[in-house]
Amino acid sequence: MTTLEFAGDPLPLLPTTPAPPPDPVPATSGTSLRDTLAQAHVSALRAQAALQKLMLRTVAAPRPTTPAAAAPAVAEEGAFKPLAHTPVTTLTPAQLAQLAAGDIAGVFGPAYDQGEANPDLRLAAGKTLVLTGVDGLTRTGLTATCDTTDLVEAAVQAAQVVALRLGLHLCLPDATFVQQHSGHAEGVAGGGLELTVLAAGLVPRPHVKVEAHFRGGGRVSDLVVAVHEKPGTPIGPERGGTVPAWLGRKGATGERAMLSEFHLAHLAHGDQGIAFGPEFAHYTGTKATRLPNGGLLLVDRVLHLHGRRGELDGATYETEYDSPADSWYYADTANDSMPNFVYMETSLQAALLIGYYLGPTLSTPDATMSLRNLGGTATVLREVDLRGKTIRQRSELVSTTILPGSSLQSFRYVLSCDGEPFYQGETLFGYFSDEALANQTGLDAGRSVPTWLAENPAPVRRLDIAARRADPSAPLVARNKLALLDHVDVVDGGGRHSLGYLHSVRRIDPDEWFFTRHFHLDPVIPGSLGVESVIHALQEWLLDSGLADDLRDPGFIVPVGAEFTWKYRGQFLPTDGETRLEAHIKDVRRAPGRVRVTADASLWKPGLRIYELTDLAVELRERGAQPW
Incomplete structure (x- = not known):
């Protein structure tokens, strides 16, 4: 986590930055253009054949239906993460009455329990309960029946139900619901409503912003319901770091947490x-x-x-x-x-x-x-x-x-x-x-150290990751927010250990999603994503190498027992233009149902080598394969 992080509201998915053209690499002496083209053609055919075999195996041997292989609905990066989870998706009149009495854990489960905290936080506190049932409840909204002509009150109570389902009450010790924005109402209520969460967050206080549409054609917009502490209630540490009292949050096993x-x-x-x-x-x-x-x-x-x-x-x-x-x-x-x-x-x-x-x-x-x-x-x-x-x-x-x-x-x-x-x-x-930070000298005391490829010009063949990613059926490829590489150039038998060499350049888009996440007001690329990009290069090389051709229904894992070391002496800024990586394959290990590849790697910003990775490993194994 050293040169990247994220903050703020979810961002729209950004288009992948086009890959720059490959660095010009002269052929080695004695290698004719015809031989070089032939080698590249054979390599491309081999890669295509290996990919087709892998895809056929995936189709012929589907993944087993296990928790690891299940495909739940995906929460988008940046979406609000509920503080607790519940299997409850509908609410009866009796359950709504329980929420109105403050029995939140009795409805949603023990993960919502706060013991004696928040005694006055309850649905429709001081008002008549107008919701008569909830037909569908998720973290992004609900559908409900109601008995009222007051559109805003029905929407407020529906928003309170969603806020409780998200667990917003769990991080304050003595709070009530407040209506931060009264909402704009128009039309008539009818007998039911559909409420959609437009935004949710914890800053400055836990809140949901919603809109509601009613069966009778009515609508409530710009409504914000928050959970707010009562006047005088401590909500954070005192001077000196002392936590004055329990601040309302419990851990996964029920113990009282210090900070939430x-x-x-x-x-x-x-x-x-x-x-x-x-x-x-x-x-x-x-x-x-x-x-x-x-x-x-x-x-x-x-x-x-x-x-x-x-x-x-x-x-x-x-x-x-x-x-x-x-x-x-x-x-x-x-x-x-x-x-x-x-x-x-x-x-x-x-x-x-x-x-x-x-x-x-x-x-x-x-x-x-x-x-x-x-x-x-x-x-x-x-x-x-x-x-x-x-x-x-x-x-x-x-x-x-x-x-x-x-x-x-x-x-x-x-x-x-x-x-x-x-x-x-x-x-x-x-x-x-x-x-x-402005005077960092990188890993080489300020000297500009060339890549191995620059010092050892050789023919390369390109692995087109962007093309694989563009195929929705292509297996074992990182996608969407983790689309960190578009291509990898390979020198077969190259590198320090003569087992293979990988090289890739990617342009830095100042608008990439991670700059708003890592860090607020101090944008840098997370170091962990720089490491992840090298892992992706190794994974693509392993798939292309033919080493995994005999594996049935394989999957990548982070290898067990492989000590990995990283060193950072610089940062990638939005204005740096590009990142450049190289990896030297140093070891390939085989076992029944498993292949592990280990490499050393470096990353450069323009003119400066700033990351060094030692013994970084990736592993492809059949599901259920015995450990090493």
Whole structure:
């Protein structure tokens, strides 16, 4: 997570940036043009044949109907993520009466329970309940029957039902519903309505913006219903980082959380004083350390902190992230399950947020400081399908070093699911002034280091990823928001290890979706997506290589037991023009039903090599294949 993140409202899908023409590469001495064309033609035929075999296997052997292979409706990147989930899709008059009595968990399930919190938060509080039934309820709206001529009141109550279904009450301890925008009504009610959620969010307070259409032709527009704390109710940490009382949120196992989705949303793009306490309020609206937002905000709650603000060594803490089965990244990845960048982002975000909470920047409160990841090492411990699961992150701030114009923090972390660890690593973050960021020298002390291909000109053959992606039936290809590469140029037998060399250039579009997500007021490409782009190149090479031709119904995974190291010494900005990557294949391993490819890689911005990746691996395996 070092050079990318996201924030703000969902953006329309952007067209893929056209691929630049390949770099001119002279043929090696002694190689005729005819031989070069023949080699390219044979390579293209081989790639086409391998792809056809893979597609035929996929058609002939469909994926089994399992939770890992199911295809739920997909939530778009940036869509509001409910704070709790329920199987309830209809409501009887009796259930509506329960909501009017404040029994939210009794209707929607235990994930909505707050015990003694929010005693006065209830449907139609102080009003006559006008809804008589809900025929269909989702996170994006409902259809209901009603008995009233008051269009606005019927729409308000329907909006309150949706707000409760989204769990908006779960991040405040003593709140009520408020109507922030009264709504514009016209026409007559009739006996029912259809309500659509136009927007939902947690900043500045949990809210839904809706419109309602009635069977009698009536309509209510511009209606906003929010959940707001009662006057005098604490909603965030006090000065010094003390949480005065329970702030209303419970974790996945029912324990009381220290900070909730509400606080992390404010850290990402809202009021940092609400998020972390009054000392941080002056960072609001300025370029400062933040979490990503939208579909790149991949940590939800802080459960426990063993440490104190101002003590910058030795703190430990536990956080949680809920990974819904309908998350956009499960739909867009070529993997069977969670893509590598989410493993990286959720662990790194969990680490950085408490490191920042303890106050490393507060000694120079007027300085503009940006947070960047500098590197780390991580290992997947076991293969696990994380759809619909809660990831628990245990992190440790190992040390903090304060330097002129910057400071460094190192962390260790372990991620668990269902009580069992599945991922571990360590990482280093830095806080940098604008001047320090402007004077970065990359990985090579400011020298312009050429790619291997520039120093070893050779014929290349192109893997056309954009063409594969354009075919909706093409298997095992990243799509939509994860369409990070359009092509890869291959030198067979090239690279440092003579096992294969990959090279790709992609233009940077300043309007690409991730710049609004990572970070608010400080846009850079997430480092994790730079790593993900190299993974995509390796995956495409593996499919093209013929190494997987004997695998039946294969799927990509993040390999277990493969320690991977990354180092970042720079950032990709919206104005940088292009990214350039190269990968050197260094190892290919085979086992029954499995193929694993390992490579070293680098990424360049114009004139500067800024990322170095060591032992990055991808694996293609048959579903159900035995472990190594």
